[in-house]
Amino acid sequence: MPIPAQPYKGTRDFYPKNSVINQDSNTNYTIYQRYIIDTWRRTMIGLGFSEYDASIIENAEIYLAKSGEELGSKQLYNFVDKGNRSIALRPEMTPTLARMITAKEQNLRYPLRWFSIPNCFRYEAPQKGRSREFWQLNVDIIGLADNAVDQEILFVANQVMQAFGGGNNYKIRVGNRQVLDKFILENNLDSKKVQIYKLLDEWKKLGTIEKQKLSASNLTLSQNDFELCKSFVDNSKLDFDFPVNIIGDNSIVRGIAYYTGMVFEAFDNDNSNSRSMFGGGRYDNLLELFGGENLPCIGFGAGDMVLMEYLIHYKLLDGHPAFETWKKANYPEVVGVMVLDPANLGLVYKEVLPGLSQRNKTWDIDYDYSRAENKRYESLKKRGCTEIIKV
């Protein structure tokens, strides 16, 4: 019985678009994916960051140590290798970053401005905009506690969106754990800290004041507590002057643990895409896991699939100058080379093709000597050749 030719559940095959006759929308994803990864890389290098990388296989303990969390258990691709080592496919890049910094902690030139574009795996139900394998831009500044770095990381996050021609169709919403904790302390809400974190964390998703009120009451917060929280959110502001896409939003919390200062999330202005596009913040406890000295860190991660949905929705791909400029720089025009006689092959490889290279063209070669020339011409045209030469 033949083996099924489908890819593993929740993963994607990337076909070259020009090879497929009856194209479906997935056929475009190959070049869009390449565009996203290339643009991330080019933009991050331009913003003064250096690329790091590591194997997709890690020792499983670096994830399982955070036991109880979802990534440490249900969603983790963890296995035992043939040498009886407990290994895992990375579900995120931060533990790898922490491991790499710990390994050379005394031997690095701080501050580090680092980025990486790893593919990651999570065992979860595949759905629109989410698959078991995804690519993620990871950006971190390590070893700088100055508040200026909060501004720099927001500047960087905004530049990455602008590199795709993102315009003003998104907002980066900025909160701060220290401001939140000060609010809690000043209002004697310390005993209700977890409930307040939870309420604010879902504030935007709840959307209406009625739903927010109901949630507060379900969390056993009083009417007065609720009013305090509402006023706290309503009075959100940003300490520094920034482009229109970046705004203060005291409801941005990003869960209970991990972050220690500024936190932020980017959202599509179109509410039909309500998922966070990317997010991050300050976390100064990075190296705890490996027993290293702690370092101030700030960073964010952005996934490829939700960005691709955004680029498709706002028509920022085919036809948009940012995409077309990239495409033109990376994919030369294709010249059809119709070989008329096998005796000419030496000429083709030694002179014709190198000559096309010098003109920054690429080619598609047709060896179908016995076929009528007009048919061969049509066939090369269909394959995307903008010019056809006979040899």
Next chain:
Amino acid sequence: MPIPAQPYKGTRDFYPKNSVINQDSNTNYTIYQRYIIDTWRRTMIGLGFSEYDASIIENAEIYLAKSGEELGSKQLYNFVDKGNRSIALRPEMTPTLARMITAKEQNLRYPLRWFSIPNCFRYEAPQKGRSREFWQLNVDIIGLADNAVDQEILFVANQVMQAFGGGNNYKIRVGNRQVLDKFILENNLDSKKVQIYKLLDEWKKLGTIEKQKLSASNLTLSQNDFELCKSFVDNSKLDFDFPVNIIGDNSIVRGIAYYTGMVFEAFDNDNSNSRSMFGGGRYDNLLELFGGENLPCIGFGAGDMVLMEYLIHYKLLDGHPAFETWKKANYPEVVGVMVLDPANLGLVYKEVLPGLSQRNKTWDIDYDYSRAENKRYESLKKRGCTEIIKV
């Protein structure tokens, strides 16, 4: 107890070179690796090939079906996922290619000129030039039986080496299974086919006539059989006229199974690196595994690590025009931005950095306001800044 910060056995961490103070040779590998992958991609697109890709996780059965072979068992990273599916990390790309073609067999515009640059995993003992994770350039032309394609794939393989400034330090040695089988048939050696394949397959490695003779005798081949084989190898020739780097070599066999026509392997001219650098050939049975119709295929695969050793050995990296041109195009000069007062940060993000971008420069920002300016200057210099501005 802290978790060890080393990467998983047999895999590599890629650190940005400029971040590491006491650099070891591995620190360079990050940028060399990026250069190899970028150059492979740019060269293959320039040669008229289209990129495909797929997940590193495959259903394990596509490897295990070829049972008995090393890749199908001992070297395979195979596991069971949380949904009880039998999965594996790809040890090579060809089964994935076969799967993808079968899935759309009637819907593809042949011939296909496809390439991919996957990372692959094999469970084997790590050693110099070999790790458990490696990257591989895979090149295939699918759906063309014409002999011209044999020439085209050799042209392509040679162009890939030339793209790295490979010069004349390697040879691509070309054999042919059909020529070999004809030799066997014409000399009535049919009953000794397996032994002859084995003898020729190790011919080059054996090196001297004494060792070759001994091996023939160990394989129970007669003195006359040996003389026939030697004469067959000595009379190697190429049917077509090609650059000096490509030569006929009837001892090139590439194992017993799989290939059906031309086969080739590239070797470093320096015998201290005796491993094959890359190899491939014609195989017309690609789709058998998935029950598809067979298609003529020809292709080759090249690994990143053995190429990197070659590039280091022949000084084709730092200082070589091919590498330096690539580096200049992809890594802008770094300008040090010394911020003198936090009040200037708005100016920095809104004007100074965008201005540097327009001049195709990148930057390294120093926020260390309280430190003496000459110290800050020295520190930015050490971090690689070619120019320093104060804001």
